[in-house]
Amino acid sequence: MRGLSDAICRQVAEFRAAALPPAAAEAAKLALLDATGVMLAASGLSPEVQPFVSLAKAGGSGPCGVLGTGISATAPMAALANGAMAHALDFEDAFDRSPGHPNASLVPALIALAHAEGPVDGIRYLTALALGGDLSCRLGLALRQEMEQGGWYPPPILAGLGAAVGAAKLLGLDATATRDALSLMLCQSVMPGEIKHSQGTVIRAVREGFPAQGAVISALLAREGVAGFEEPLEGCSGFYALYAGGKFAPEDLLEGLGERFHITELTFKPWPSCRGTHAFIELALELAARHGFGPRDVLAIEAGIDRVQQMLVEPLARKQAPATVIDAKFSIPFCIAVAIGQGGVDLDSFSASALRDPALLDLSGKVSAIMDDNLGWQRGTGGRLAITLADGRRLEASCTTALGSPEKPLGSERLIAKFVDCAGRAARPLAEDKARALADRILDLENCADVGALLRA
Incomplete structure (x- = not known):
């Protein structure tokens, strides 16, 4: 050496x-x-x-x-x-x-x-x-x-x-x-x-x-x-x-x-948040678009995470109700809530008022996480999401890499x-x-x- x-x-x-x-x-x-x-x-x-x-x-x-x-x-x-x-x-x-x-x-x-x-x-x-x-x-x-x-x-x-x-x-x-x-x-x-x-x-x-x-x-x-x-x-x-x-x-x-x-x-x-949240934003937007549900239809949300993403869900109570904008961007529960509650995530999504929004906080509070290091994605870049609706349906989706990666590039125009x-x-x-x-x-x-x-x- x-x-x-x-x-x-x-x-x-x-x-x-x-x-x-x-x-x-x-x-x-x-x-x-x-x-x-x-x-x-x-x-x-x-x-x-x-x-x-x-x-x-x-x-x-x-x-x-x-x-x-x-x-x-x-x-x-x-x-x-x-x-x-x-x-x-x-x-x-x-x-x-x-x-x-x-x-x-x-x-x-x-x-x-x-x-x-x-x-x-x-x-x-x-x-x-x-x-x-x-x-x-x-x-x-x-x-x-x-x-x-x-x-x-x-x-x-x-x-x-x-x-x-x-x-x-x-x-x-x-x-x-x-x-x-x-x-x-x-x-x-x-x-x-x-x-x-x-x-x-x-x-x-x-x-x-x-x-x-x-x-x-x-x-x-x-x-x-x-x-x-x-x-x-x-x-x-x-x-x-x-x-x-x-x-x-x-x-x-x-x-x-x-x-x-x-x-x-x-x-x-x-999206303007921690890279480890992106798979969950993408999956939440995809499931909402495909199945047409809204925030009030959601009963529970389960996020399948890896060890790197653990810091984005713990301690859970803090991540469900982040006190600062940067902590919200490092929160899988809050990013999922923004994606579903606002129908998208952009530079206007994270603000002092968003952190106090009762509807977003209610939705974020419905998110729990399950650790699984064998989910088949690169550290912190994939995810699994399961959403249970009030009508009894359980919607599931997963991805091994989120949008923006070399495998799923944004492209120069975007x-x-x-x-x-x-x-x-x-x-x-x-x-x-x-x-x-x-x-x-x-x-x-x-x-x-x-x-x-x-x-x-």
Whole structure:
């Protein structure tokens, strides 16, 4: 295992943009489109991000934009604010196989550096995004002990390490400095699992602000010559020792490195809630449409879940009546209730008033869960639903993967429509024609001479 970090950082530093596979470039463009739209929407819809935006503004003017607000800030502070927006609505892309959100801190970090270090052309930007996102996915795939065993919450930790490497690539750092950036990110890369258990906190919503800012700081300090560790990943007290008891598979990190990019396997969310709730939203909508029942017809609902989805139903009383918007988005009972009670799930579905809606709370209170790890789906991505109606009928459906996955993709047109809807909800909304024009330019990013200028406008 010795030399593993060196091998990875050397490959990243020496990777030439011309070698980026077309499929990886296309996936990177879709990731940027989706992430930018979600951040724009959060600027106008999420009160949880406002302290981060205010702090960025108070930190003084700089070359970087806080998306959707017209505020300028320094690179670290812009990354903090945009990173908080990236997950605030729980609408960003996901990597189901780990699972994780490889772009939630990476894209905000790269946007900040594209503003600060410009001009950064589209090919350079896409290459950094593809390499950083791929490493985040690989870090998760290589785990042979769940990080949760140590009390950690993996997605922001994995995403932050990938973001640091992507930021190093954007800055053009050599292999040693890239390893330094990875090491410096390891010094900041923490996220306790307590965010899953605390009822009142909204940290779970804005969590990606911290790794996004850390990635920018790590790459900039590495460029200034701050030395890191020789073995940040494989060392006796490195990443895998600290977070996974030293249990990992190096081959999952190295196999196809620079040739196969896991960001081509991303899931893009059709609904703004935790990925583990999506199968149940899809099944609830499908059963309601097929059988024509309404909320008042429902007697009981049984959700068949796996171990990953357990956090979305426990403690059951709390998940049936969530106290915060982000907790509602991490609740299978409440998401099922929204799907049936509102006839759909969108950015208007989760609000303070929805959390107090007696009809939704009544329906959510009828949901129970049964654990079954042998249901045949990938961790947290499938589900089984059984709905008992007052007339005695029992309706059942199941799926192994929910809409938006590589097996059931949304398609570019639906992603563009999602972007337009999100951009129209920004603190400074974009008109539909301007949003569509921006989407077209993002999807043609390889011909963009200055990504920072494009996104600043």
